Amino acid sequence: MSGISRRNFVKASAVVVAAAGVSGCTGSLGLNLNKQQDQVILPKSGKRVVVLGGGWGGTTAAKYVKLGDPSIEVILVERLENFVSCPASNWVIAGFKSLQEITFTYDALAKNYGIKILKTEATGLDPAAKQLITAAGRIEYDKLIVSPGVEFMYDKIEGWSKSAEDIFPHAYKAGRQTAILREQLVNLKNGENVIMTVPAAPYRCPPGPYERACLIAFYLKNNKKGSKLIVLDANDDIASKGKLFHAAWDDYYKDIIEYVPETVVKGVDVKSRVIKTDKGDFKGGAANIIPNMKAGSFAYKAGLLPESERWVRVNSFTLESQALKNVFVLGDSTHAGTVGPVPKSGFVANSMGKVAAAAVVNELNGKEPLKPNLVNTCYSLVNDKEAIFISGVYDYDENTKMITSRGGGLSPERSELYGKHAVDWTLSIWSDMLS
Amino acid sequence: MKRSAFYLLCVFLFASIGAWAAAGGDTAERTAKTCAGCHGTYGASPGEFIPVIGGQHAEYLKKVLLELKGKKRPHSIEMTLMASGYTDEQLEAISEWYADKKWADSKVKVNEYNMSATVSLIENYSCFGCHVDNGKGEGETPAITGQAPGYLKNVLMKYKAGLIPSDEMAFLKDVSEVEIDAMVSYLTELGRNR
Ligand SMILES: Cc1cc2nc3c(=O)[nH]c(=O)nc-3n(C[C@H](O)[C@H](O)[C@H](O)COP(=O)(O)OP(=O)(O)OC[C@H]3O[C@@H](n4cnc5c(N)ncnc54)[C@H](O)[C@@H]3O)c2cc1C
Numbered sequence: 001m002s003g004i005s006r007r008n009f010v011k012a013s014a015v016v017v018a019a020a021g022v023s024g025c026t027g028s029l030g031l032n033l034n035k036q037q038d039q040v041i042l043p044k045s046g047k048r049v050v051v052l053g054g055g056w057g058g059t060t061a062a063k064y065v066k067l068g069d070p071s072i073e074v075i076l077v078e079r080l081e082n083f084v085s086c087p088a089s090n091w092v093i094a095g096f097k098s099l100q101e102i103t104f105t106y107d108a109l110a111k112n113y114g115i116k117i118l119k120t121e122a123t124g125l126d127p128a129a130k131q132l133i134t135a136a137g138r139i140e141y142d143k144l145i146v147s148p149g150v151e152f153m154y155d156k157i158e159g160w161s162k163s164a165e166d167i168f169p170h171a172y173k174a175g176r177q178t179a180i181l182r183e184q185l186v187n188l189k190n191g192e193n194v195i196m197t198v199p200a201a202p203y204r205c206p207p208g209p210y211e212r213a214c215l216i217a218f219y220l221k222n223n224k225k226g227s228k229l230i231v232l233d234a235n236d237d238i239a240s241k242g243k244l245f246h247a248a249w250d251d252y253y254k255d256i257i258e259y260v261p262e263t264v265v266k267g268v269d270v271k272s273r274v275i276k277t278d279k280g281d282f283k284g285g286a287a288n289i290i291p292n293m294k295a296g297s298f299a300y301k302a303g304l305l306p307e308s309e310r311w312v313r314v315n316s317f318t319l320e321s322q323a324l325k326n327v328f329v330l331g332d333s334t335h336a337g338t339v340g341p342v343p344k345s346g347f348v349a350n351s352m353g354k355v356a357a358a359a360v361v362n363e364l365n366g367k368e369p370l371k372p373n374l375v376n377t378c379y380s381l382v383n384d385k386e387a388i389f390i391s392g393v394y395d396y397d398e399n400t401k402m403i404t405s406r407g408g409g410l411s412p413e414r415s416e417l418y419g420k421h422a423v424d425w426t427l428s429i430w431s432d433m434l435s
Numbered sequence: 436m437k438r439s440a441f442y443l444l445c446v447f448l449f450a451s452i453g454a455w456a457a458a459g460g461d462t463a464e465r466t467a468k469t470c471a472g473c474h475g476t477y478g479a480s481p482g483e484f485i486p487v488i489g490g491q492h493a494e495y496l497k498k499v500l501l502e503l504k505g506k507k508r509p510h511s512i513e514m515t516l517m518a519s520g521y522t523d524e525q526l527e528a529i530s531e532w533y534a535d536k537k538w539a540d541s542k543v544k545v546n547e548y549n550m551s552a553t554v555s556l557i558e559n560y561s562c563f564g565c566h567v568d569n570g571k572g573e574g575e576t577p578a579i580t581g582q583a584p585g586y587l588k589n590v591l592m593k594y595k596a597g598l599i600p601s602d603e604m605a606f607l608k609d610v611s612e613v614e615i616d617a618m619v620s621y622l623t624e625l626g627r628n629r
Contacts, residue, residue, distance in 0.1 A: 067476075358468075377472070377513065391517060393519070393521060395466075407516065407517070408516050411512060424482030424485040427475075427481045427482040428480055428482060431475050431481050432471045
């Protein structure tokens with residue numbers, strides 16, 4: 001027995017060294033980017049899956065490919081140093097959690113599963129050669145799994161400039177932006193208003209802006225006397241869990257939240273900090289503009305969709321791209337019209353990661369892929385203790401050839417127990433993706 | 436010594452091959468993994484209020500999931516809604532798949548109570564008479580040792596209030612909340628110290 005465990009140990013430590021070596025690449029290769037871009041790095045020997053994007057879909061897919069077949073080499077390409085969770089980032093804005101508490105490294109994926117983490121920017125794709133093009137060089141793949149998240153569409157906002165993002169933070173990709181919005185709230189003077197804008201659906205996390213509205217209102221109620229939150233919503237009503245959110249707003253934030261539906265942001269004046277809409281101009285001491293969204297920009301660079309479209313068309317059975325063979329697309333970037341009525345949520349991206357992982361593992365082992373099955377539960381805190389939720393179970397329907405809703409529903413009311421489950425859910429799903 | 440180790444290894448191999456074939460088959464393979472979004476990979480829930488399900492008994496999981504789906508067990512709104520999305524056959528396959536995984540004892544921090552008084556409580560109520568083998572349970576009687584403490588307490592309080600019908604657990608209506616807290620803490624500690 002001791003012989004076996006020693007061999008395992010030696011093998012495991014070799015993997016970690018290799019992984020550390022890969023992580024180190026970015027730094028040393030950074031000096032000579034242009035030349036490097038065209039060279040194949042990490043030449044492939046056995047079966048290999050490359051995953052682009054270390055977010056909710058990508059980390060899950062990488063881990064579940066390894067769980068499905070540890071002999072497949074998995075390389076995870078991510079531009080950022082750390083994983084920062086969007087779910088629970090509204091809790092940071094309200095001051096319930098620190099940014100550190102929702103920030104994680106990718107180390108456990110390297111250590112526990114031998115996944116190679118390559119910290120670099122993916123810049124394009126060579127589908128004929130089956131190579132992902134990155135700033136560090138070309139990486140060969142047998143199967144590529146792409147989960148690049150969303151890109152913000154600022155082009156329709158007149159007067160927008162890069163610096164506007166710090167004045168009107170979206171806080172819709174967690175990290176520095178989350179900290180900026182938090183800081184704006186903390187620095188708000190009593191009586192100054194907060195403006196928040198909600199994009200027209202579809203966008204990432206339908207209930208996200210309304211959970212944020214609850215928690216900003218909670219913060220104002222307890223910390224900023226006389227301050228209000230003005231919610232400018234491009235939709236004609238709350239886009240998700242409407243009744244439950246309205247009930248919370250009526251019961252707790254009647255004097256704080258002013259809800260203005262059917263209001264579209266047209267432009268901004270960065271200097272005077274004014275937001276221009278089709279219902280007039282608004283100005284606040286803090287302003288959160290959540291812009292329209294489309295598939296992550298990598299999807300466009302890779303040729304997965306034309307500039308005229310917003311979401312990537314996939315095959316609902318395996319999540320393989322309709323445009324490119326051997327390229328699987330997950331998460332927020334996917335076109336719900338081609339998948340089925342699933343929301344753009346972290347939980348769905350996590351489920352999709354498992355579907356794509358199973359599909360590529362089976363295909364690489366000469367087996368038929370299994371029918372997909374997905375789940376979603378999305379909790380929203382309405383104050384520091386209580387939450388509401390929506391859940392769904394989705395299965396593949398042979399008749400429509402789409403993923404179809406099979407069950408689930410809304411919480412009948414808000415409760416503290418759901419609030420506890422909301423916190424526990426983050427722990428479970430973070431562990432399912434990252435450790 | 437050597438021979439018994441070899442024998443054990445053989446038993447283990449046979450058991451795991453048998454379990455692999457039986458553990459829900461393709462149906463579970465495609466439906467069970469998503470549960471991890473709330474219950475952790477292979478059901479090793481790291482939190483306080485969502486239960487560990489990996490390594491729980493298949494018969495128990497099946498019974499509970501089917502009762503939840505049939506709205507006969509009001510212990511979790513979330514799970515009643517989730518269970519509504521699966522066929523009975525899928526719920527059974529999922530139960531077998533999770534039962535086949537390794538049980539992971541909860542690591543959640545718990546309060547300390549008087550140890551000998553708590554042990555007497557557990558003996559008096561004869562918890563391990565049904566949840567045999569120091570709380571591992573068997574068949575339709577669940578493993579309780581090492582379970583997520585917040586979940587365990589929540590369920591025991593529901594039995595106490597008569598919200599989940601059960602003759603075996605009816606004794607809880609005369610047990611105080613503090614006693615329940617103490618037993619839950621003990622069972623959690625017992626799990627990671629076994
Ligand atoms: C405030 C807020 C609250 C939310 N709350 C919830 C919730 O409670 N529950 C829930 O289920 N969902 C929630 N969501 C939604 C969830 O965050 C998204 O649905 C999820 O992140 C989608 O996963 P993804 O893999 O598609 O994209 P992401 O998680 O965004 O991952 C994309 C990754 O790809 C990387 N990347 C992109 N392009 C490149 C490139 N060219 N090179 C290298 N790396 C690249 C990015 O850096 C990023 O790490 C919330 C979102 C927000 C904003």
